[in-house]
Amino acid sequence: MTATDLLASALGDLEALERDGLAALRDSRDAESVEAARIEYLGQKQGRLKAAQERLKALDPAGKRVYGQRFNATKGALEAAWTEAKARAERPAAAGAAADALDVTLPGRKTRLGHRHPLTQTADELIDLFGRFGFEAARGPEVEDVFHNFEALNIPPSHPARDTLENFYLSDALMLRSQTSPIQIRVMEARRPPVRVIAIGRVYRPDTVDATHSFMFHQIEGLMVDVGVTMADLKTVLRLFAESYLGTDVKIRFRPSFFPFTEPSVEVDMLWHGGERWVEMGGAGMVDPNVLRAVGYDPEEVTGFAFGLGIERLCMRRHAIDDIRLLYQNDTRFLSQF
Numbered sequence: 001m002t003a004t005d006l007l008a009s010a011l012g013d014l015e016a017l018e019r020d021g022l023a024a025l026r027d028s029r030d031a032e033s034v035e036a037a038r039i040e041y042l043g044q045k046q047g048r049l050k051a052a053q054e055r056l057k058a059l060d061p062a063g064k065r066v067y068g069q070r071f072n073a074t075k076g077a078l079e080a081a082w083t084e085a086k087a088r089a090e091r092p093a094a095a096g097a098a099a100d101a102l103d104v105t106l107p108g109r110k111t112r113l114g115h116r117h118p119l120t121q122t123a124d125e126l127i128d129l130f131g132r133f134g135f136e137a138a139r140g141p142e143v144e145d146v147f148h149n150f151e152a153l154n155i156p157p158s159h160p161a162r163d164t165l166e167n168f169y170l171s172d173a174l175m176l177r178s179q180t181s182p183i184q185i186r187v188m189e190a191r192r193p194p195v196r197v198i199a200i201g202r203v204y205r206p207d208t209v210d211a212t213h214s215f216m217f218h219q220i221e222g223l224m225v226d227v228g229v230t231m232a233d234l235k236t237v238l239r240l241f242a243e244s245y246l247g248t249d250v251k252i253r254f255r256p257s258f259f260p261f262t263e264p265s266v267e268v269d270m271l272w273h274g275g276e277r278w279v280e281m282g283g284a285g286m287v288d289p290n291v292l293r294a295v296g297y298d299p300e301e302v303t304g305f306a307f308g309l310g311i312e313r314l315c316m317r318r319h320a321i322d323d324i325r326l327l328y329q330n331d332t333r334f335l336s337q338f
C-alpha cells in the first residue's frame with residue numbers, strides 16, 4: 001500500500017468513527033447510555049479513538065501532519081458532544097420527551113383497588129349470618145313462570161297482585177319474578193323435609209322510583225319446614241337476624257298482614273334512621289297448608305315458616321343511606337365509602 005493509500009484509508013475510517021460517535025452520543029438519553037458511548041469512543045484503554053490514534057505511527061511525516069490535524073478535530077468534536085450529552089442526561093426536565101415522562105421527584109401514584117358493591121357485601125353477609133343459623137343458600141331463575149311466581153303460591157288468577165300493571169310479563173306464561181317466594185316452591189318440589197334454606201336474588205316490579213322504591217331490587221327469602229316449627233321460631237329467627245345484622249339498637253316490629261301463601265302472616269318493619277318512622281323490611285308467615293300439600297308435603301306432619309326481606313333497605317338501614325337510588329348510580333364517590 002502506498003503512503004497516499006494508507007493516509008486515505010485512515011482518514012476514511014476516522015470520518016466514519018466521528019459520524020458514528022456523534023450519533024451515539026446524540027441518541028443517548030440517560031446517564032447509562034452516555035457512559036457506554038463514552039467508553040466505546042473516548043475510552044482510554046479500548047476506545048475507538050485510541051485505536052485511531054495508533055494509526056498515526058504507520059504514516060509518513062506529511063501524512064502524520066494531515067491525519068494528526070483531522071484526528072484532533074474529531075477528538076474535540078466527540079468530547080464536546082459527550083459533555084453536552086452528559087449535561088442533558090443530568091437535567092431530565094430540559095431533555096427530550098422520554099425524559100419528560102418520568103419525574104422521579106414526584107410522589108408515587110397509588111394503584112386503586114376495586115371492591116365489592118355494598119349490596120353484594122350485604123348479600124354475602126346475610127348468607128354468612130343465616131349460614132350460622134343452619135340455613136343453606138338456594139337459587140332460582142329471574143325469568144320465572146307464572147305457575148311458580150303465583151299459582152303454586154296460592155295466588156289465583158283473579159288476585160290483584162297478578163295484574164299486568166303490577167308485573168313485568170314476558171308472555172302469558174313467563175315473567176320477571178316479582179318476588180323470591182317461587183324459590184320456596186322450587187326447593188320443596190326438589191326435596192323432602194326437613195328444609196332450611198335462604199335464597200337471594202333480584203325481583204322486578206313496575207313501582208314508581210323514589211327514595212325507598214325501585215323497579216328492581218333484591219330480596220332474601222327464607223324457608224324452614226320441619227316437624228313442630230312454629231310462629232315463635234319465625235319471630236326468634238327474625239329478631240336474632242335483625243340484632244346480628246342491624247344491631248341491638250334497631251327496633252323491629254311485627255304487624256298482622258295477609259299473604260295467600262302464609263297463614264298467619266305478618267309484615268316486619270324496622271324503625272328507620274332518625275327514629276321517626278317505620279319502614280317495611282318484608283313479609284313473613286307460616287307456610288299455608290295448601291302450599292305444602294301442593295308440593296306433596298303432609299301439613300299434618302310438618303309445618304314451616306317463610307320470610308322475604310328487601311336487601312336494599314337492610315343495607316340502607318345498616319349504613320344510614322337515605323336514598324335507594326344511590327345504590328344503582330355507580331358513583332365512585334359514594335361506593336368508595338364502603
Ligand code: PHE
Binds near residue numbers: 180265282307
Ligand atoms: N313474597 C312476599 C313479598 O314479596 C314476602 C313474603 C315472603 C311473605 C315469604 C311471606 C312469606 O311481599
